[in-house]
Amino acid sequence: MRVIRERTELRGIPVSPGIVIGKAYLVDRRKVRPQERVIDADGVEAEIARFHCALDESQRQLQELRVSYERQKLGDYGYLVDVHQLMLSDRMLVQETERQIRESLHSADWALWQVIQKIKKSFEELDDEYFRDRRSDVEHLGDRILRNLSGHKHENIADIEGDVVVVAHDLSPMDTAQMDVSRVKGFVTDLGGRTSHTAILARSLNIPAVAGLESVSDVANGGDAVVIDGLSGVVVLNPSEEDLAHFRERRTRYEAYRQELESFAALPAVTRDGHKVRVAANIELLEEIGNLRRYGAEGIGLYRTEFLYMNRPDTPSEEEHFATYRRVAEAVRPFPVTIRTLDAGGDKVLRSVPLQDESNPALGLRSIRLCLREKGIFKAQLKGILRASAAGNVRVMFPMVSGLGELHEIRELLEESRADLRREGQAFDPHMPVGIMIEVPSAAVTAELLAPYVDFFSIGTNDLIQYALAIDRVNEHVAYLYEPLHPAVLRLVRMVVDAGHRQGIKVAVCGEMAGDELYTLVLLGLGVDELSMHALSVPRIKRVVNHTSMAEARALVEDILRHGTGREIHQAVEEYMQSRYPGILDPMEQAVH
Ligand code: PEP
Ligand code: MG
Numbered sequence: 001m002r003v004i005r006e007r008t009e010l011r012g013i014p015v016s017p018g019i020v021i022g023k024a025y026l027v028d029r030r031k032v033r034p035q036e037r038v039i040d041a042d043g044v045e046a047e048i049a050r051f052h053c054a055l056d057e058s059q060r061q062l063q064e065l066r067v068s069y070e071r072q073k074l075g076d077y078g079y080l081v082d083v084h085q086l087m088l089s090d091r092m093l094v095q096e097t098e099r100q101i102r103e104s105l106h107s108a109d110w111a112l113w114q115v116i117q118k119i120k121k122s123f124e125e126l127d128d129e130y131f132r133d134r135r136s137d138v139e140h141l142g143d144r145i146l147r148n149l150s151g152h153k154h155e156n157i158a159d160i161e162g163d164v165v166v167v168a169h170d171l172s173p174m175d176t177a178q179m180d181v182s183r184v185k186g187f188v189t190d191l192g193g194r195t196s197h198t199a200i201l202a203r204s205l206n207i208p209a210v211a212g213l214e215s216v217s218d219v220a221n222g223g224d225a226v227v228i229d230g231l232s233g234v235v236v237l238n239p240s241e242e243d244l245a246h247f248r249e250r251r252t253r254y255e256a257y258r259q260e261l262e263s264f265a266a267l268p269a270v271t272r273d274g275h276k277v278r279v280a281a282n283i284e285l286l287e288e289i290g291n292l293r294r295y296g297a298e299g300i301g302l303y304r305t306e307f308l309y310m311n312r313p314d315t316p317s318e319e320e321h322f323a324t325y326r327r328v329a330e331a332v333r334p335f336p337v338t339i340r341t342l343d344a345g346g347d348k349v350l351r352s353v354p355l356q357d358e359s360n361p362a363l364g365l366r367s368i369r370l371c372l373r374e375k376g377i378f379k380a381q382l383k384g385i386l387r388a389s390a391a392g393n394v395r396v397m398f399p400m401v402s403g404l405g406e407l408h409e410i411r412e413l414l415e416e417s418r419a420d421l422r423r424e425g426q427a428f429d430p431h432m433p434v435g436i437m438i439e440v441p442s443a444a445v446t447a448e449l450l451a452p453y454v455d456f457f458s459i460g461t462n463d464l465i466q467y468a469l470a471i472d473r474v475n476e477h478v479a480y481l482y483e484p485l486h487p488a489v490l491r492l493v494r495m496v497v498d499a500g501h502r503q504g505i506k507v508a509v510c511g512e513m514a515g516d517e518l519y520t521l522v523l524l525g526l527g528v529d530e531l532s533m534h535a536l537s538v539p540r541i542k543r544v545v546n547h548t549s550m551a552e553a554r555a556l557v558e559d560i561l562r563h564g565t566g567r568e569i570h571q572a573v574e575e576y577m578q579s580r581y582p583g584i585l586d587p588m589e590q591a592v593h
Contacts, residue, residue, distance in 0.1 A: 037106065265295045321380060489559070525556050
């Protein structure tokens with residue numbers, strides 16, 4: 001097991017603000033194939049010793065398991081322990097792994113994984129069914145040793161005990177949704193970026209997080225002290241006394257700043273020249289509704305309903321949809337609630353929805369495409385939303401629409417759902433506003449054709465940027481190319497706004513861009529009517545809206561559209577904001593430096 005506990009500072013992508021100091025808990029990476037890692041020749045003995053430590057730890061755990069079986073009168077299962085213990089001392093497993101470490105200079109994890117694959121293959125080739133079935137024993141034992149090699153102890157993120165910060169190679173949104181936030185104080189991952197759904201969920205849960213650290217799960221040991229600075233993206237393992245003093249002081253300043261922020265919550269979002277902008281919140285979890293009033297959000301501009309479908313084997317019934325949405329609508333009244341229908345796929349994998357194993361999931365059978373295929377699942381949600389609309393303040397919105405053909409199909413199913421409800425004698429609002437997200441470039445380009453069939457557009461910049469610039473939003477290697485101010489993105493947004501306005505419909509932005517004050521003037525200048533963001537950002541954005549005018553925002557947009565690259569535009573906007581609004585741009589950062 002890793003025992004080096006020296007101070008290590010890493011820099012990643014800050015994805016959820018706040019500062020936390022805690023003990024590292026390495027999340028089980030079962031089923032995760034270890035990375036191929038080559039070691040120095042003089043590190044061989046240490047690597048073999050590490051392998052033996054993991055074997056000893058596995059032996060100890062198996063012994064504990066035997067005792068626990070006996071205590072629970074499950075002694076018959078002791079034979080499973082026997083099998084695993086026998087395999088643990090198997091020559092092939094031990095000596096072959098050692099040989100691989102010595103000869104190919106591979107890390108113990110990689111060497112062991114290779115050996116396990118070989119043993120499994122030899123079992124597969126046996127005729128005897130009993131022996132063939134021992135494959136899974138080999139796999140389970142391999143998982144156990146690999147977990148011990150990486151310092152992992154528990155299997156289930158929901159079972160974490162004690163206050164910890166989670167260190168993981170990657171976390172799925174489901175893992176994150178399962179976290180018990182009374183225990184998990186923050187998390188850091190090797191993979192991911194700001195707009196991954198895991199990051200979005202971390203912000204909803206209000207826990208500091210840093211992603212894209214590339215190697216944190218390799219260098220951290222379980223139990224290491226860890227500082228996570230979700231403002232700057234700095235993560236320090238085994239911090240010094242000075243580090244601790246510095247980050248505690250920063251945390252105190254950040255907490256004071258957060259409190260001060262709330263004083264802007266009550267501001268109306270009106271520019272100095274009298275232009276009203278709706279500033280609404282995005283929610284993922286029902287627990288967030290309380291934040292809306294606290295931070296002054298004027299309703300919900302995006303309710304990501306896929307979190308209703310997570311961590312369960314079945315899909316929600318119409319009744320459950322109805323009850324949930326009615327609760328939200330009543331809590332938010334008189335402001336509107338924009339309910340987005342199921343947006344599964346991409347980085348949101350659900351157990352209950354039959355997703356294919358695709359090589360390119362972001363471009364695959366996901367989101368609205370999947371709903372149009374799985375009509376039963378879709379109609380249960382549509383009917384639930386329609387019934388909740390009887391409360392009067394519900395709007396429905398469809399994700400990932402790529403063109404008019406899909407929109408016609410959606411409208412047909414919506415009509416069918418209305419007819420069903422009429423037959424069943426259920427009440428609903430016949431005028432419930434219907435909108436679509438514009439997040440696929442083909443929809444942006446054909447916004448003119450789509451506008452006559454909807455009541456509003458909401459631009460999902462997270463995906464629009466991903467698809468327009470061909471940048472995977474969860475891939476940290478191309479995060480530097482993910483440019484919200486790329487001239488192509490700005491032109492697409494303008495195209496959508498102009499098409500919407502020409503046909504008398506409002507256009508919102510509900511991607512992460514809406515909650516970052518660097519972009520507020522640009523979005524206003526492009527003509528966006530509504531901004532929807534994480535509730536915590538609402539006071540900051542309202543403050544910017546209050547300080548500016550539409551004339552100023554339009555002039556800034558005219559100016560920046562002359563530039564040819566995202567980098568130049570970014571620089572121009574940053575310089576403008578810094579000189580015109582010193583202290584407003586990213587005040588979180590400035591308050592805690
Ligand atoms: C978007 O794509 O901008 C968006 C708001 O939807 P999501 O982040 O859930 O994909
Ligand atoms: Mg999206």
